[in-house]
Amino acid sequence: MTCQKSHAPAPAEAPERLEHWWHRATGYQIYPRSFADSDGDGVGDIAGIIGKLGHLADLGVGFIWLSPVYASPMVDNGYDISDYRAIAPEYGTLADMDRLISEARDRGIGIVMDLVVNHSSSLHAWFKAARKSRDAPEHDYYIWREAAAGGAPPDDQEAVFGGPAWTWVEEVQRYYFHYFSPAQPDLNWQNPALRAEVHDMMRWWLDRGIAGFRMDVISLIGKDIDQRIYEEGPDLHPFLQEMHREVITGQEIVTIGESWSVSPETGLLYCAQERKELDMVFEFSHIREGWHPELGKFAPKPFDLVGFKRALFEWQELTRHEGWNALFLTNHDLPRQVSFYADDGEHRRNSARMLATVLHMLKGTPFIYQGEEIGMTNARFERIDQYRDLETLNHFEDQIARGVAPEEFIAGANRNSRDNARTPMQWDAGHGAGFSTGTPWIEVNSNADQINVAQDRSDPESIFAHYRHLVRLRRELDVIAFGETEPLLPDSSAIMAFQRRLGSARVLVLANFTANRQAVCLPLDTCGEGRCLVSSHRARRRIDPDLEMAPFESFAVLFDS
Structure with a gap:
């Protein structure tokens, strides 16, 4: 094998950036219904979250993104809000919420609320x-x-x-x-009185001590339905700029938008510093790489690493000097990452650690979805009546009516349904996986006796320990928090490789996305003797141009000249 003799020169230094607390922090998403049930009714609650704050503090996360806990009829599991200033009784009380904010703050963890203001509940x-x-x-x-x-x-x-x-x-x-269900009527953002109500509600929550907002489908608020323009409508950015002026200015909080339409052409409109809109945005180009171009998420296509890398690196390049990335592979709307991108069987542990290394070595703010830190997998339900997700159930009826075979739909749902991420958190091998003493609102994954927090943390090479180490590296090393990203081997269908650079510091990251041993040929100027920051297999220090990687192996090596 003949390796390259050289690589592109190191990129120029990025302009100085004002540092915020969330630049070095790692977020952790909690789906309250499925995280921890304190009272045995089968539904997770705020008291349950409080009881698990030690787990999160040990992990080292800087903030919790809390999916909605507001009062709601729960047609869409809380994304249909009937009172923005009240807590759903199944989750607890406003006093419980205040206690969560306080006790999390005592552990150095902020609470980021889910702001769902494209629509309300029809019972609001x-x-x-x-x-x-x-x-x-x-x-x-x-x-x-x-x-x-x-x-x-x-x-x-x-x-x-x-x-x-x-x-x-x-x-x-x-x-x-209603862009979503009839139970979720869209709010009319053209009405100044409505916008003022939203701003006042946001200030009310900030006064209670929260650390920011994750803004659900925020790119829909500027829609023009008469022109059938839903995403990124003509008034989106003026509305976001007004929100920043009225609510965000002067607050040291974090704001994270969600947009299924944002692209490299529009990304910096949301998050460039001088725009005064949002701090970062969840974008989904790397997620859509796994969807059928016409049939969508319930007809997933085989994973394509080249396309996946292209999407991720395009956003790394976009935010090289401006803006910021929200880094994620899994959330409450997506399948479990180890099942989708790698191997959730024989190589599950190494797969989970490999995916964590890839994500946490990129530039941006990483998000860990509950259970990701122990390598939880997709549920693989066998019947449609095991599902609870409104989207999955509605699309089942629609596609069956169009002639799709039930077993074909179930196969797609087992790969991509939102319920894959919503099965209860697996704390131990006991009844209800330690999630609840009662009957959980949705079935526990059948592998909970083998995959759970207690089992994983007892292993000296636990997935949890790997995540904890990655979280700490971002806090401690400037090159990981702020270094520019330089892709390597972009056409490899097996290996993801890149470097991070800041000043004299350089980090080389390699990951094998296959269950086979892979021969890797690196540019000569990426090699040398360094310090192994993290590895899933043996510690790598000396990097030669020709090397071999084990199945799902990953590592990161620091060079500092």
Whole structure:
């Protein structure tokens, strides 16, 4: 094998950046319904989270992104909010929430709330008033249209969760628009009074001591439904800039947007510092690489490492000098990463550590989704009645009606359904995996007796310990927090390789994404004697141009000239 003699010169130094606390922090997402149940009703709760703060403090995370705990009828597991200033009774009370904020802060952990303001619940007081009278001030908090001829919906727009995007309200003789389910009417952000209500609610939460907001589908708030422009509509960025002026300015908090449409062409509009909008944005180009281009997530295609790397590195390049990355492979809407990107069987432990190394060695703020730190896997349900997710159930009905075989749909759901990430956290091998003394709201993964926190942490080479070490490295090493990213071997379908550079410091990262041994040929100027920062197998110090990597092996080596 003939290796390259040289590589591209080191990139120029990045301009000085104002450092914020979240630049070195690692986030941890909690899906409250499935994290820890303190009272045995089968549903996770805030008291359960408080009882597990020691686990998170030991992991070293800097903040918790808490999926919604607000009052809600739970049609979409809390993403349909009926009162933004109250807590769902199954999760606890406002006093419990204040205690969580306080006790987390005592451990150096901030609480980041999920801000769901593209839509509310249809049971919110605003919508109850809006549907009673066209003259109610709250009527204009939502999006209404007159019926078409014969009383039909205004047009043929469809909701993301299936069915028409319009629902009739007899009292006002109008249809309201819902991008998701009829239980989630879209808020009308064109109304200044509605925007003021949202801003006031945000300030109310900040006054309670939270550390910031993760903004659910925030790229939808500027929509123009008459032009069928949903994502990144004409008023999105003015609305975000107004929110920053009215709420964020002067606050040392973190703001994270979620957008399924953001691209390298629009990314810095959200998060460039001078824009004064958001600190970072969750983008999904690397996730979409695993979807069928026409049939979508429930018809996943085989994992393509080359496309995956291209998507990740494009965003690393975009934020080389401006903006910031939110780094993730799994969340409450996505499958378990070790099942999707690697091997959740024989090589599960090394696969989990390899994926962690890849993500945490990139530039940005990494997010750990609950259970990821012990290598939890997809559920692999066998029947549709085992699923609880509204999206999965609705798409099942739709696709069966179109002639898709049930077993074919289940196979796709077992790879990509949101419920894969929503099965209960596996704390131990006991009843209910230590999640609950009662019957969990959704079935526990059948492998919980083998994969759980107690089992993993008892292993001297635990996945948890690997994550804890990666979290610490980001806090301690400037090159990991702020170094520029330089891709290597972009066309390799087996190896992900890159370098991070800052001043004289350089970190070389390699990961084998296959279950086979791989021969790797590196540019000569990437090699030499260094310090092994992290490894899944043997510690690598001397890096030669020709090397061989074990199945799912990963490592990072620091060179400092």
